[in-house]
Amino acid sequence: MLESVKRAVCEANLELVRAGLVLMTWGNASAVDREKGLVVIKPSGVPYDGMQPEDMVVVDLDGRVVEGAHRPSVDTPTHLVLYRAWPEVGGVVHTHSHCATCWAQACQPIPCLGTTHADFAHGEVPVTDCLTAAEVADGYEANIGRCIVRRFKSLDPMHCPGVLSANHAPFAWGKTIGEAVQNAIMLEEIAKMALHTRILNAQQPAISQFLLDKHFNRKHGKDAYYGQ
Amino acid sequence: MLESVKRAVCEANLELVRAGLVLMTWGNASAVDREKGLVVIKPSGVPYDGMQPEDMVVVDLDGRVVEGAHRPSVDTPTHLVLYRAWPEVGGVVHTHSHCATCWAQACQPIPCLGTTHADFAHGEVPVTDCLTAAEVADGYEANIGRCIVRRFKSLDPMHCPGVLSANHAPFAWGKTIGEAVQNAIMLEEIAKMALHTRILNAQQPAISQFLLDKHFNRKHGKDAYYGQ
Amino acid sequence: MLESVKRAVCEANLELVRAGLVLMTWGNASAVDREKGLVVIKPSGVPYDGMQPEDMVVVDLDGRVVEGAHRPSVDTPTHLVLYRAWPEVGGVVHTHSHCATCWAQACQPIPCLGTTHADFAHGEVPVTDCLTAAEVADGYEANIGRCIVRRFKSLDPMHCPGVLSANHAPFAWGKTIGEAVQNAIMLEEIAKMALHTRILNAQQPAISQFLLDKHFNRKHGKDAYYGQ
Amino acid sequence: MLESVKRAVCEANLELVRAGLVLMTWGNASAVDREKGLVVIKPSGVPYDGMQPEDMVVVDLDGRVVEGAHRPSVDTPTHLVLYRAWPEVGGVVHTHSHCATCWAQACQPIPCLGTTHADFAHGEVPVTDCLTAAEVADGYEANIGRCIVRRFKSLDPMHCPGVLSANHAPFAWGKTIGEAVQNAIMLEEIAKMALHTRILNAQQPAISQFLLDKHFNRKHGKDAYYGQ
Numbered sequence: 001m002l003e004s005v006k007r008a009v010c011e012a013n014l015e016l017v018r019a020g021l022v023l024m025t026w027g028n029a030s031a032v033d034r035e036k037g038l039v040v041i042k043p044s045g046v047p048y049d050g051m052q053p054e055d056m057v058v059v060d061l062d063g064r065v066v067e068g069a070h071r072p073s074v075d076t077p078t079h080l081v082l083y084r085a086w087p088e089v090g091g092v093v094h095t096h097s098h099c100a101t102c103w104a105q106a107c108q109p110i111p112c113l114g115t116t117h118a119d120f121a122h123g124e125v126p127v128t129d130c131l132t133a134a135e136v137a138d139g140y141e142a143n144i145g146r147c148i149v150r151r152f153k154s155l156d157p158m159h160c161p162g163v164l165s166a167n168h169a170p171f172a173w174g175k176t177i178g179e180a181v182q183n184a185i186m187l188e189e190i191a192k193m194a195l196h197t198r199i200l201n202a203q204q205p206a207i208s209q210f211l212l213d214k215h216f217n218r219k220h221g222k223d224a225y226y227g228q
Numbered sequence: 229m230l231e232s233v234k235r236a237v238c239e240a241n242l243e244l245v246r247a248g249l250v251l252m253t254w255g256n257a258s259a260v261d262r263e264k265g266l267v268v269i270k271p272s273g274v275p276y277d278g279m280q281p282e283d284m285v286v287v288d289l290d291g292r293v294v295e296g297a298h299r300p301s302v303d304t305p306t307h308l309v310l311y312r313a314w315p316e317v318g319g320v321v322h323t324h325s326h327c328a329t330c331w332a333q334a335c336q337p338i339p340c341l342g343t344t345h346a347d348f349a350h351g352e353v354p355v356t357d358c359l360t361a362a363e364v365a366d367g368y369e370a371n372i373g374r375c376i377v378r379r380f381k382s383l384d385p386m387h388c389p390g391v392l393s394a395n396h397a398p399f400a401w402g403k404t405i406g407e408a409v410q411n412a413i414m415l416e417e418i419a420k421m422a423l424h425t426r427i428l429n430a431q432q433p434a435i436s437q438f439l440l441d442k443h444f445n446r447k448h449g450k451d452a453y454y455g456q
Numbered sequence: 457m458l459e460s461v462k463r464a465v466c467e468a469n470l471e472l473v474r475a476g477l478v479l480m481t482w483g484n485a486s487a488v489d490r491e492k493g494l495v496v497i498k499p500s501g502v503p504y505d506g507m508q509p510e511d512m513v514v515v516d517l518d519g520r521v522v523e524g525a526h527r528p529s530v531d532t533p534t535h536l537v538l539y540r541a542w543p544e545v546g547g548v549v550h551t552h553s554h555c556a557t558c559w560a561q562a563c564q565p566i567p568c569l570g571t572t573h574a575d576f577a578h579g580e581v582p583v584t585d586c587l588t589a590a591e592v593a594d595g596y597e598a599n600i601g602r603c604i605v606r607r608f609k610s611l612d613p614m615h616c617p618g619v620l621s622a623n624h625a626p627f628a629w630g631k632t633i634g635e636a637v638q639n640a641i642m643l644e645e646i647a648k649m650a651l652h653t654r655i656l657n658a659q660q661p662a663i664s665q666f667l668l669d670k671h672f673n674r675k676h677g678k679d680a681y682y683g684q
Numbered sequence: 685m686l687e688s689v690k691r692a693v694c695e696a697n698l699e700l701v702r703a704g705l706v707l708m709t710w711g712n713a714s715a716v717d718r719e720k721g722l723v724v725i726k727p728s729g730v731p732y733d734g735m736q737p738e739d740m741v742v743v744d745l746d747g748r749v750v751e752g753a754h755r756p757s758v759d760t761p762t763h764l765v766l767y768r769a770w771p772e773v774g775g776v777v778h779t780h781s782h783c784a785t786c787w788a789q790a791c792q793p794i795p796c797l798g799t800t801h802a803d804f805a806h807g808e809v810p811v812t813d814c815l816t817a818a819e820v821a822d823g824y825e826a827n828i829g830r831c832i833v834r835r836f837k838s839l840d841p842m843h844c845p846g847v848l849s850a851n852h853a854p855f856a857w858g859k860t861i862g863e864a865v866q867n868a869i870m871l872e873e874i875a876k877m878a879l880h881t882r883i884l885n886a887q888q889p890a891i892s893q894f895l896l897d898k899h900f901n902r903k904h905g906k907d908a909y910y911g912q
Contacts, residue, residue, distance in 0.1 A: 098652070101570065102649055103656065105650075105653040106569075106653050113395075114332065115396045115397065116329060137666070140670060140674075167571060168570060169570070169572065182252070189251055193330055193333065195652060196326070197333040199423065204335075207395045208358070211395060214365075226272075226302045343851060344853065421786055421789065424782070427786075427879065429790045432791075435851045438817045438821070446824075454728075455709060455728060479869070480869070482800065500910075530910045554876065555880065557877055562881050562884035562885045564885070589894045592898045623799060623891045651883065654884065
C-alpha cells in the first residue's frame, strides 16, 4: 500500500543526508495521505545505506502501526501532532541541521535579516518555549509537537514553514514532502546567514515590513510572479 | 539566434551552482549582445538539472521578450538597468552567495582588508541604500538596479565589479559573462575573508592607498603585469 | 593473529580520514582483545593511502610489541592507560578534529547546550587539567592517559564517551572500535554546534537536568527506546 | 632539463588547488636545484586545468629566465629572495589560503594555542611588518621576500616553516617542495584552529614553553620519535 508515498518518503530521507542536513541518524521525514488518514515515516534503527521504500513504516494518525517490518521513528508522535493540527501540511521533516540547531540551542528565533529569509517565511522563524519537566517526563515526543502548535496559535504554518524546537533542533514542513525537504534546506541556509550577519552586527534589526511583504508575496501570495 | 551567447549564459548559470554560489534557484546570469541590443538571461522556474542553452530567454534592453519558451528571470529588470547604464558591461551575475549576502544583510560595505581584495576592486565593495517603500511597491526589480547605479555615480563599475544590494544580496559584472562569474566567485571569497578578519580584529582598518593602488593596477591598470 | 581486529582497526583509521576528522596523520584508532589482553593499533609513519590491515601493530597492555613490521603509533601509551583503567572500553580513537580541538585549546569543557549533545553524553564533555612540566618531561604520552583517567575519577566513561585533552585535542571511545569512531564524529559535531551557539549567546546555559536525563536515557538507559 | 623537478613543481601547484588552498590563480609553488642554481616555478597566466610539467618556467637565482615558453609567476622575485637567504630551503609555496590570509590581513601573528601548532612550528607563526610606500613602489615582489627574511633575522626558518605577509597572505617552505606543500596545508589548519579558539576565548594564551618544546622536538628534534 501507498507505494508511491513510500518511495517519496524514502527518497526524502536520503536527500536530507545528501544535502548535509543529517549526520548519523539525526533526522526523519514523513508524508501523509489525507484521504486514507495514514502517515508514512522513516523506520527507527535502519541505516541510510541500503534503505529502501519498503522499509518505510505506515501508521495511522493516532500512531498505530498499520504496516511495516520496523518500528516507526522515535519522533513519530511529533509528526502526528503537526498533521492533526494542520490539515494543509502534507510532509514534515525533522533534522539537527547545524546552524538551525544552534539557533534552537540558543533559544532564539531567527530574525528576518534579508530577502533570502523573506522568500522563505513571512517574518522571523519562531522558537518554541522550553518544555517543562512534566512535558518531558510523560509523552515527550508528542509534547514537542504540541509545543510547536501552541507557538503557531496566531501564526499561519504555511507562512512560516519551519520552527525551532527550543534546546533541540528544527522542524520544517510543506504541502508535500518534497516541499518540506526544500524548506528544511532553506531554513538551514537562512539560519547560517543570520548567524554570520549577527557576527558583523550583533544588533542588526529585521528588514522593513514592506520589504518583507514584497518578497514573501511575490513568491507565495495570490499574485506571485517569482519562479512561475 | 544568439546561439553562442545562449550557450555561455547557460554554462554561466550552471557554473554558479557548481561553484557553490547558488542554492535552490537563488541566482541568475545574463549576457548582452551590444550590437543587436539584446540580452540573454536565465529563464524563470526552470530547474538547473537539465537546463539547456535553448531554455535561455532573449529580451531587448527594454525587457520585451524577443525569443524563448519561458519567462525571463524575475530579476531581469535589474540586469537591464545595469546594461543600459554601463555600456562597458557585457555580463551580469546575481547570487545569494553566503558571505557576500551576510555583508548585504548587515548593510555594510566590504572594506578592503588585504591584497586579495585589492586584486579584485579598487577600494571597498559598496552597499546600496535601502530601497524606500515607494521603490519597493512599484517597479521593485528595476529600482534595485537604479539604486545600484546611483551608488556608482562617482565610481567606475569596472574598478569595482560588484556591489551589495542592501538587505538583499550581491551583484557582480564584467566585460564578459565569464568575467562576471569569476568576479562573483572572488566577491564571495573576499566577503568571507573580511568577515573572518573582522572576527580577529573588529576595528581592522583598510589597507593603505599605495598598496591598494599597486595591487589593483598591476592586475587591471594600463601597465598590468599580473597574470599576463 | 587477530585478523578481524586488524581489519576493523585499519578500516576505523581510514574512516576517520573519510569523515574529515583527520588531516595529515593527526589521528589514530585502536581496539583491544580483552581475552588475549592484546591491543591492535595504527602503525607510526605509514601513509593512509595504501594502508592495509597487515600494517596494524599488535601490542600487549604494557606496550610490548607482539607483532608488526612497523612501530606502533606514538600515542599508544595513552590508549593503553585507558584500556587498563576502563575494562568496558573496546576501542579508542584520537583525532585533532577541528572544533573539538578548539575547545581543547581553549581548555574549556563543552557544555551540554542541546539534545544533540544529550544523546551523546550525560553532561558536559570534560577537559583535563594541563599537564605539568614533570608530566610532559617524562612519560608524556602515558601521562596524557593518566590525566584523562584522573578527570573521570567520579565520572562513568560510558556516560561520556569522549574527553578533551587540554591544550591538545579530543579522545573518544566506545564498547567497540566502531562505536569509538561514531563517538569521535559526534563529538566533533557537538563541539561545532556549541561553538556556534556560544557566538549567538556567549552566556548560553546548559539545558535542564530533566531534559538531559531524558535524552541520554532514552538512547542509553536500561529502558532505551531510541534507534532500537 | 630538470624534468623531475618540473613534474614535482607542476604536481605541487595542482595539489594546492585540490587541497582547497588556492582559488582562482591565487597561489604558486617552486623548487630549487641547489647544484645547478636554478629554480623551477609556476608560469604566469596558465590555467590549472591542463597545466603540464613542460609549462613550468626555469629561472636562475637572479630571476633570468633560462627555459620556458611562459613568463614566470609574478611572485617569482619573492621566492628567489627566500632561496638566496635560506640555503636549507628546497621548496616555497605561496597561497591565499583562507584562514591564514585572515590572520595576515589582521596583521597578527598566529599564537601557538595547542599541540597541533607545536607539531608544526616552534612558536607563533610571525607576521611581517607592513611594506612602506617606497617598498611597494619599487621592487614590490622582491621586497615582500626581503621583509620576510628581515622578520626571520633571529628565527630559524626551519623551526617555523611559514610566515604571514602583512595585509597579504601566507608563504610556506620546506626542505623539499613536497614538504612546503604539506606545511602550507598545516599552516591553514592551525590558522583556522587559532581563529576558532580565539572565538571561544579572545584572551587565550599560548601554551607553555615546555609543552611547545616537547611537541616540536619529538617531531623535529635530533631525538625525534614522532612519525618515524
